[in-house]
Amino acid sequence: MVKIKGLVRAFNRVRAQLQSGLPPGEVEAFKQHVRSLVRDVEAICREHRITPNHLPGPSRLAYQFLKTLDLDNLPISQT
Numbered sequence: 001m002v003k004i005k006g007l008v009r010a011f012n013r014v015r016a017q018l019q020s021g022l023p024p025g026e027v028e029a030f031k032q033h034v035r036s037l038v039r040d041v042e043a044i045c046r047e048h049r050i051t052p053n054h055l056p057g058p059s060r061l062a063y064q065f066l067k068t069l070d071l072d073n074l075p076i077s078q079t
Contacts, residue, residue, distance in 0.1 A: 002048045004059050010037055011062035014069075021077030031071045038067050 014034060022030055041063050045052050052063045 001056060002044065002050060002054070003056060004041060004044055007037070007041065008058045008062050011065060014066065018075055021075045023077055027074060027076065030074065034066055034069055034071060038063070041066075 014030075014037075017030065041052060041055075041059075045055070052060060052067075054060075055063060
């Protein structure tokens with residue numbers, strides 16, 4: 001089974017940032033980071049000839065969350 005080290009940790013950081021809201025100046029960097037994570041997971045899966053559905057549960061759920069995140073409707077912090 002393919003394990004992607006750091007994916008769940010990255011997911012937890014993304015989720016924490018969303019809960020606290022993003023500073024307006026960091027929105028684009030955040031979007032790029034999420035897109036990069038998704039691309040990296042998909043590339044690793046292709047390399048191993050699997051789909052993200054074949055990842056271990058926590059990694060699969062992290063990927064699904066990141067993949068379906070609405071990057072056009074992010075919470076912006078007021079401070």
